[in-house]
Amino acid sequence: MKRFSSTMISLVVALGLFALTGSLAMAQAPKPKILKPCSQCHAPDEKILRGMLGGISQKAETFSVNTGAIWTVKFDDSTKLAGWPPPVGKLPKDKEIAIKFVERNGEIYAESISVKQPARLPEDKVVNTDFVAERVEKGDALIIDSRPAVRFYEGAIPGAINIYDADFDKHIDKLPKDKNKLLVFYCAGPT
């Protein structure tokens, strides 16, 4: 009974809001379901929200997700979780997540949540400092320092050339003609 009445109230409130803002809301674009950076790898899907996890309320069994707009999503014990140890209530904030959802009574329920796994380069494409030191010694690779010039001025791996990552496309001509030559890229981690 209690549940019914609260649903009624929210329905009334929702109708009232709709009456007030309905014409405005209709003129606006629908709320995005996918955060722009996610769309680089994932196609938009009507049944999936992709974005960054906001706050979670364990008591109310809801969390918010930012897809460029903020969505409030309900979950419960039956919500499946992939890519992170359960429970859902303990997911860290700002995780990039995909939510497969269903709509019930105007509310959004998460059927399953999957957490984005950290991007990994294939292991055979990553080298260590000893490997690079050996290339420096033998001179059999082109070493490319991807940092901005200001950082390159302050010291670099011997023999490295500087092509700042953001300008890379403009400097393709600096790469060796021989496409079989090994290229080793490095930077300073995040910028």
Place this chain on the structure above:
Amino acid sequence: MPAWRKAGKLTIECVQCLVERVKLDIPTIVVDLRSVYEAKKGHIPGAVSIPITELSAAYEKFPKDKKAPIVLYSYDTKSAIQAFEIISVWGGFTHITVLEGGFEEWKKINGKIATGDMPNRIIWEPRPRPGEISIEEFKAIAERKPADKFILDVRDTEEAENGMLIGAKNIPTQDVPKRFVEIPKDKEIIVHCLTGVRAELAFHALKDAGYKTRFLNAIIKVDPTGRYEITKE
């Protein structure tokens, strides 16, 4: 690069790099490894004289701050590398580089030369990079948004879409020179990115274009609601 430095492996820089570094007023310690006699006859301005023959016993002449940015040079690259190896044995110094081509190369590019007495030990006070704003002042500006300041976020659009400072404007670093029209001339431009690296680039571009500007040289993370956290390495 951090892994390379931590492993104590050799880093070098070109003579032109040192010229640029001095021009940009980036804090730099220059060490001349030649004999005192030779160094006095002509050396890179501001250099400290520590002859390689005395280097093994010169640990005390080096700064306590292991991140101190030191450039070693001698006549040529090879002898400066020997010095680099001696210092590597002490361990810990992470920002030591060897000047490629040494003093000979410096002369070839007509680098400035000073003569006469030189200091014989390094005196080092870490100082902010040119244009660096303190974290406290940055925070005060982000909170109060004074009318004479303009916060410019130079991260990529995708990063900014995940959360920006309230009232800030996003123009990615590489687009800044193309979009000066969007940046007011009558305000001081306070630039930030994620770590300070790109902000510094944009700072130089803005400064060269005649803007009054400073940048945040620290890690700043902004959440979708505009709340932020600043940490310094």
